[in-house]
Structure formats: structure tokens, C-alpha cells
Amino acid sequence: MADQDHAAASAIPWFVQFTAFKVDPAWRRLPHTARAEGREAFAGVVEEYASSITTWAYSGIGLKIGVDLLLWRRGVDPKLMQEMTARLLRSGIGCYSEISYQLFGYTRSSVYTRRPTSQEQAIDLNDRQTYLIVYPFSKTTEWYLMSRDARQGMMNEHMRVGHEYADIRQVLLYATGIDDQEFVVAYETEDLPRFSQLVTDLRATEARRYTLRDTPIITAIHYPLRDALALIG
Template identity: 35%
Template sequence: MEEKTSELYMLIFSLKESRQEIIKKSLEENKDKIISNSGLKHLNIYESLRGDADIIGWVSADDPSNILSFLKELKTIIDGKGEIVHSFHSIYQRSPYLKNSLKIEDQIQNSRKKYIIAYPMSKSNDWYLLPYEERKRIMDEHIRTAMTDPNNKDILSYTTYSFGIGDQEFVVIYETDSLYSWMKVTEKLREVEARKWIIKETPILTGIRI
């Protein structure tokens, strides 16, 4: 019998601080308390490499009400000190194109990678009109190209889904210890057939773990 995968709800967000590092310090100092109070599975905080944001956050929970509790607490923390710039909701499920993908909870909890790259993504309507076997063939090439690239030595990937709950269809999240390696793998993936159906993958949030 196929194992039933429970949902894991995700939120990727970025913040702009109006007072230097006050929000960052508050999130750092109260991280464990915030996780406990909101019922989160995890909370990772990053310094943003974008000019329009100072902080990137990544949280997960078993229920969307926990994400809402976190957002309420976050808004209290940032009140008068900054603003939310980006906010992307999604739900994790195992990829239909991978047979033995690792449980995301284990991967997140064990990871200590330095960088995060996250962005919303959508595909054209024509993609979903292709037969499943054709889509699988195309995605197999994409996955094989990424997995066999010599620069892909440490990159962890998480494809999460936003159909009907956000302005995008997916939120794609990566962790790595080398932005150069990530850039080279991404460059190689521009050559695969699956690129023809991608219509959105911005804004890209890149940050350094605190």
C-alpha cells in the first residue's frame, strides 16, 4: 500500500527593516519561543541579498492555522519597525515524478546549509494538457540533468505547491553552501526541454543563513 503523505504548510517571506537590525535581533533572540507559541515545525532566518529586503524567513507547520498564528506574531514584532515585502504560501507533497523522495521534515531539520534560494513559479496551460507520460519524460530529463551535473554536490531542493491558494503554482526552495555551484547548475538547466513551459519564476529571494 502506498504511504500516505501528510501535508506540510510552508511560508516564504521577506522583510524590509526601517530601523537597523531590530527585527532581525528580535527574531533571533525569540526564535524558539516563536516556534513554540505558533506551533511551527521550523523557522529559518536569513539576511537577504536583495536590495529591496533585509530579511528572508522560511517557516513550516502541520496546519495553516499555525502559519496564521506566526504571521500575527510577526506583524506584532515588525509593527512600526518595518514591513513585509514578499509572502508566498505553499503546501509540500512528494513529487509525482520521483519515486523515493526524502521526507521533507527530515531534510529540513538536518540541514545547516548556508544559503537559501526561493521563488514562485508557474507553467503555461499547455503543460497541463500534455499526457502524464510525456510530462514525466520531460521532467525525468530535467531531474537527471540536475542530479548528474558535477556542480551539484550539496544542493537540497524542495518543490512545494500553491495551486488555488496563491498567485503562483509552485514555490521552489533550494539550500546550498555554494551560490556559484547553484548558479552553474541553474545555467545548465536552461538547456532542458522543460524550460519551454516555464512562464514565471520571479522574484528570486536569495539569503545567507543567520
């Protein structure tokens, strides 16, 4: 039954957003009480939508300029996600924030694998690892003009390398035609140097020739929401 439930969950076309907030320095000059109330107001909005939108919080302070807070959100309704974002920007610390990065897309089954591994099903999990790395990704026109068999062969090599790092989770979102990038790629890890080695190994595969864009790269650390907000001040 558990396997059936997981299979059903994996079939849901999740709408997923990674939203980064940059906070105005004026926020940290507010009185302590005002900042405490502002953080709580922001957290209250997240909790209000929790029945429909799952949210995980990250801090990019000291890692990525302009990412004081990163929210990874998972739901099924883009309109509701937009409504929540608008509410956040009108609530507490959100009034002192602007969105510095916004990446979004949908989940769907890969055309290159028959059955995703547990490593590739991280989007359906509710526990998160310490480090998150997320970036936009697009392929070249030449990639799509090749035969399906040629692309499959290169992806097989790519996936073999990835599976050697089974402890590193991955999420792939599809955004072709609905945003500037074709995909959003996210990884979770407990070991940043090991993740860097994975990327080094992947860049030595044949498929790398057909990468058009894979920046900016955002690295952030997972915290409970209120802890991530407290780091901002």
C-alpha cells in the same frame, strides 16, 4: 527504525512559508538600547511558537532589495502561522517592518518520482546550508494539455540534470489554486556559482519551454535569528 521515522516525517503535508521583511530606515536611528530590546522582543515571539512552527532565519542585505530579513517557517497549521506573523509585526523591530515578499505552499509527493531522493527531502531536515534561493514558479497551459507520458519524459531529463548536483538541496511546495503561483521552489547550497551552473543546465532542457514564470528570485544567507537581526542594526 530511523528510516521508518524519516518516511513518516516525509508523509506530513507541511505548510511552509517564506516571509521577507523590509525594515524602515527609521529603525536604525533609534537608540541602541531600544533596538536591542526590539530585536529581543521579535526573537521572543519566534521562540514562543517554536514547539509548533520551526523557523530558520536568513539575511538578504546586499543581495535582494527589500529583504532585510527572511524567515523560512515550517508547520502544519496555516492559521497558527498567520497568528505568529501578526504577532511578529506587532513586536519590537516588527513594528518598523513590512512584508515585502510572501511565498507559501504545501509539501506532497511528486507525481513524477516514485521515491524522493535525500536531495529532495530537504524540508524534513533541521540543519540548513549557507545559501538559500527561493522563487515562485508556474507552468504554461500547454504543459498541462500534453499527455502524461510526454511530461514524464521531459521531467526525467530535468531530474537527471538535477541529480548531477546532488550536493544542492531542493524543496518544492505546491500552491496551485491557493496563491498566484503554482509552486514555490527553494534550493540550498554551499556554492552559489555551482548553483548558477545548475540553473544554466536546467534551462537547456526541453521542459524549459513550458515555464511561464520563475521570478522574483530571492537569494539570502542563513544565520542564527539574533545574528540576522543584528545585521539590520
